[in-house]
Amino acid sequence: MPKLGQNQYGKAETRVVRMVRDGAVHHIKDLNVSVALSGEMSDVHLSGSNANVLPTDTTKNTVYAFAKEHGIESAEQFGIHLARHFVTSQEPIHSARIRIEEYAWERIGTTGGAQHSFVRKGQEVRTAQIAYDGERWEVLAGLKDLTVMNSTDSEFWGYVKDKYTTLKEARDRVLATEVHARWRYGWSDDARPMPDWDHDWAEARGHLLSAFAETYSLSLQQTLYQMGARVIERRPEVDEIRLSLPNKHHFPVDLAPFGLKNDNEVYFAADRPYGLIEATVLRDGAEATIPTD
Structure with missing residues (x-):
């Protein structure tokens, strides 16, 4: 007799760029965010009932909305905001895992002193993974x-x-x-x-x-x-x-x-x-x- 094992769902690789304009000085945060949610999801797998399913499109929209509402202080902090939201706002969702890649940019020096021109850094990609089950956090950087x-x-x-x-x-x-x-x-x-x-x-x-x-x-x-x-x-x-x-x-x-x-x-x-x-x-x-x- 088959039975359902560990499962998760979410929206993968949502690209979000947050621009902060501090007068003439601009700042960029460029993230690739993947959300995975787990919880009471047996019915959707076994009978097709979506009663406990938060659409993956909603998780994508949440990423964009949170970039505006909370800003992006760091990849880890942004992931913590998202994970806490999904677990505490949706009763069927018991745990959330947020994976983030961050792409760094550096300023292009100009003779005119402008601080709104950037070149993408090619050294490395910063990563973060945040997992939350309503009580405990696990943060990997x-x-x-x-x-x-x-x-x-x-x-x-x-x-x-x-x-x-x-x-x-x-x-x-x-x-x-x-x-x-x-x-x-x-x-x-x-x-x-x-x-x-x-x-x-x-x-x-x-x-x-x-x-x-x-x-x-x-x-x-x-x-x-x-x-x-x-x-x-x-x-x-x-x-x-x-x-x-x-x-x-x-x-x-x-x-x-x-x-x-x-x-x-x-x-x-x-x-x-x-x-x-x-x-x-x-x-x-x-x-x-x-x-x-």
């Missing part, structure tokens, strides 16, 4: 597509070799990766002060970059752990961080057929296949909850 490289201070040798191994040991190699990180804040209930979302995100990002730059790497796994550990050690509001680091391989090109010596100067940047290193770093006593997806 993070980033993706942050491409970094160390042109030296990286080795890879002493690994297992079998009859299929052709990779040569490297005592000086390029280490490049595209950082995908998510971290979970210890804040989980309204009785405690919220973190300073923008400040704490910037601090965590800075620690990730500093650890990447300052670690003499014998493996990408070692670098990953140092990056996660730096955040846990220096940001007390973070209990857990999950990192996914693809190895953006740079292979030295064989220039011998042309009578040339390649002294770690010319590389082939391979886009696939690539090694993928993933791990979670936890504060002592914390449990891992960040999903691997």
Whole structure:
């Protein structure tokens, strides 16, 4: 006899751009918001009754209305406003999950002093996920597509070799990766002060970059752990961080057929296949909850 399992529904990837005009100085918040709602939804699946269903079009409209009514202070704060609204305003909805990507813009300097021209930043995408069940919060912050490289201070040798191994040991190699990180804040209930979302995100990002730059790497796994550990050690509001680091391989090109010596100067940047290193770093006593997806 089949039965209905875990289910959710909502509107995915609602793009909302909030413009704040402070006189001649303008500010942009550019978000991609996905809403997922869960609760008493058995009837709509089993009999087609929509009596408990808030239309996904309504969730889209709510995103736009809240951008006006509440503004967008930060991705996390905006997600908290939305999640609380859906759970507390609709009795059949027991939990809400809000996923947000934020696209950053920076000002274009002009000789005339205008502050309304921007260029889209290409460094990374800020991410946030907010889950609320009416009592407890889970807030994940993070980033993706942050491409970094160390042109030296990286080795890879002493690994297992079998009859299929052709990779040569490297005592000086390029280490490049595209950082995908998510971290979970210890804040989980309204009785405690919220973190300073923008400040704490910037601090965590800075620690990730500093650890990447300052670690003499014998493996990408070692670098990953140092990056996660730096955040846990220096940001007390973070209990857990999950990192996914693809190895953006740079292979030295064989220039011998042309009578040339390649002294770690010319590389082939391979886009696939690539090694993928993933791990979670936890504060002592914390449990891992960040999903691997």
